[in-house]
Amino acid sequence: MVAVDGMPGLRERKKQRTRAAISDAAIALFLEHGFNQVSVAQVAEAAEVSKRTLFAYFPTKEDLVLHRLADHEAEAARVVRGRPPGTAPLDELRAHFLRGLHERDPITGLNDHPHVLRLTRMIQDAPSLAARMDRFKAGAEQALARALQETADTPELTARLAAVQIVGVQWVLAQDNAARLAAGTPADTRHPGAVADAEQAFALLADGLRDLTPRR
Template identity: 80%
Template sequence: MDGKPGLRERKKQRTHAAISDAAIALFLERGFNQVSVAEVAEAAEVSKRTLFAYFPTKEDLVVHRLADHETELARVVRARRPGTTPLTAVREHFLAGLRERDPITGLNDHPQVLRLTRMILDAPTLVARMDRFKAAAERALAQALQETADTPELTARLAAVQIVGVRWTLAQDNADHLARGESADSRSAGAVADAEQGFALLENGLRDLGSRH
């Protein structure tokens, strides 16, 4: 076996991508609430039953593109260098994301990214889904802190809420600046300064987190 997906798996991947691409194109063109699942299925040339087999809810058609980020901070903490605290690892990762214009940092002014962000914020069901996304990120990070930093359960949960909350707020602030017409390049220095301030505030209260790693 060469490790490559088989014909059936490749066909499933193509169908998944076709449905997702059709959905995003329609949502960006007309708005999330103005497009029905039936219209997405028709555009992707699949049945509604097939669509729901890949995406259980309409919101999944959008949120699945962010799925990898749900456990991102937990993975960063687990993969950190020996002697590096969890907070330092997360800070370095966020600053790297700013440099690379990772959309999850809010510092990406590609037109489609800006439109997708605006679309999510304009749809209450998507905003609610993002709150669930944030809560799942907190749970995953708390678990990683417990397992890799010898952190008591309550401390891990409290720390995770703070860390995820700071990252979330920094990203939203960046997105707000770009939504008002500022470019990613002109916002970059301010985004870095805000990130440094946010993580410095965290460090004042979490300086001993993972110190035994």
């Protein structure tokens, strides 16, 4: 329930605190012992809730980790929908990715905070989490394709093909950055190279995606 002033009500704030406490307990245990080595029962005990309560907030064990990325699944679609009038979708997506690099957004792979590095490695090392990330990528492609169709008057097949290419490029760029940081390269050192790689990648995309609207 939302209060009259637009702020969450007491009940909603309590639910948010419970959700955060469960997630924090889970991440701490997973990072200390490994994702596959920790049971849901252990997470519930650490968070001081029942398993039933835990599953009410997080339907699967993987959700305890990946819910933190959930907002990013539709990020490219939001960027396209929210772009200024007259701005090409690809131009806005390029600018958004470059801002993410500058701000060290973890979704770009360019964040070397120890907690982020450990979380990234854990996701890569756990097959069930890696599989969920593939679903996350597919969801991002579908959301972006819909946004291109609805805001750029892009034909359905063109939108799907463009979305696969754009999300794929962003995915590769982020993975390359994460791999370099995992090997010990500081984020500040990597940043110029990450920007250059992103510029090259989006230039290549622009060659094939010059016009996302029907030719008349």
